[in-house]
Amino acid sequence: MDNNSEQAFLAGYSMDDYERPSVTADVAAFMIRSEACGSYRKEPQSRLSVLLIRRGGHPYKDCWALPGGFLQKGETIEECALREITEEAGVAPAALMLTGLYTAPDRDPRGWIISAAFASVITDTETEPVGGDDANDAQWFDVSFDNDDTGSAVLTLMHGNIRLEAHLTEHRSSFGRTEYRIAESGGIAFDHAAMIASALSVLRSGAENFSIIFDFLPEKFTLNQLQRVQETIMNISVLPPNFRRKAADYVTETDEYTSGAGHRPAKLFMKK
Amino acid sequence: MDNNSEQAFLAGYSMDDYERPSVTADVAAFMIRSEACGSYRKEPQSRLSVLLIRRGGHPYKDCWALPGGFLQKGETIEECALREITEEAGVAPAALMLTGLYTAPDRDPRGWIISAAFASVITDTETEPVGGDDANDAQWFDVSFDNDDTGSAVLTLMHGNIRLEAHLTEHRSSFGRTEYRIAESGGIAFDHAAMIASALSVLRSGAENFSIIFDFLPEKFTLNQLQRVQETIMNISVLPPNFRRKAADYVTETDEYTSGAGHRPAKLFMKK
DNA sequence: CAAATAGTGTCTCTAAGACAATATCAC
């Protein structure tokens, strides 16, 4: 063998001897939706939402799952994730990041299927999710994620009167990242509840340092909008003057202003 | 189909119709090695090292690569990574974290092989790397990683008079993480230079917030040792009183002291 | 004018960097 040329080696090489897994990409796509409320001059409520699809076939028939699909030969896993989320949501996401690789041998009753989990951000447009190629039902679910410091967390997803409540245990790795294991899936298909929790964890740390929040907004935005995005994702509350001070390092001002709201116009900013 | 039970569906399900990739785990295992220098009372130099293996077969014959191997049915990707690094380094790593999934269709001339990249930490013991099951040559390489802020980075790996220098371009993702693409592999096999750079990036952020540095040290350690680990990984320099102040939140003191060095004994601490 | 957001300035507290000074051991 050592005397063979590389070409000769490759010509005789075969990987057919080993069993191989199917590989999928599952995408937790987030969007921030605003919901008008009460007084004409009050700002709308903002909610973080994640896109779920109702499974039309087995396994987990009629359960809600993340959009995703099989990796095809000739594409990268990111291309696969983009393709799947685009097909399901009808829009190209503004950001995409690998959050985990789920490989438990029994995670899918269909057989040996491993899945790369992604977090992604959909810029708020008027896009309504479309039923994908499988004619499945795709809907945005309001996200609520409470992780007390006791090592357990509760993920609640709501759409209309559908309420999915998953219970997870937190496991802090030596590298500072937190992984989640499902204690109670709450009707969410496969291990997708853990994927959503991990994606939220990544989303929050990305929102903290101003690296992800711009992707939720159009090109030009007010500082108040920006603040609402950060607050909504991180589930915190900041005083406007203090937020303004921090945000100043990450934005450039334009010479445009909003108008039509029941209060002083706000200057529009862009990402620096 | 909708009327079938789930059991009937699964009994008739077959995934043989789709082509599937081979999946590997590649592990960037780091260790900090101390190198006595000069005066008897001076602290030894510390260097960050990564374990590489000289490939005995094609492709990339005689090039240096990360230890790794194929995912087997019935194991998780983490178990696979642990198994491979244990076989190669002869010791179980103290930490393991997924840093990326490399899926470019042409990344491996043998065919469709995707790889999960891990960062891992080997506690400094007297362990010498063993030639693995392939009778390959395994060696620790000193790591030097300079990323100027211009978007390019240089990764230099040295062992004896072997010097591998890879050039990479940095790509900051919307989620705040940095990905690396290889401009010049410097003789490092496959896309492993990018894997090492990504692992270093993760290692540095883990060292910054005291989440990973303890894994490089034995159970009890002095604050000076801890400081050296952080400084070595992050390539920075901190004044000892200031480091002591920050570290205080993360350690518990014992009632033991070092002795035998040419200076005042130091109290031993443990991870809190 | 009232209600709401937009925007500025300032006080305080904390964390981090710089650095002076003392303590203690092996040789």
Add this chain to the structure above:
DNA sequence: GTGATATTGTCTTAGAGACACTATTTG
């Protein structure tokens, strides 16, 4: 004693939270 690390304390500066206050618009 000398040379090294160990350890404590303090000064200064940067940043974040709290908050008082002014500005501007629509109904």
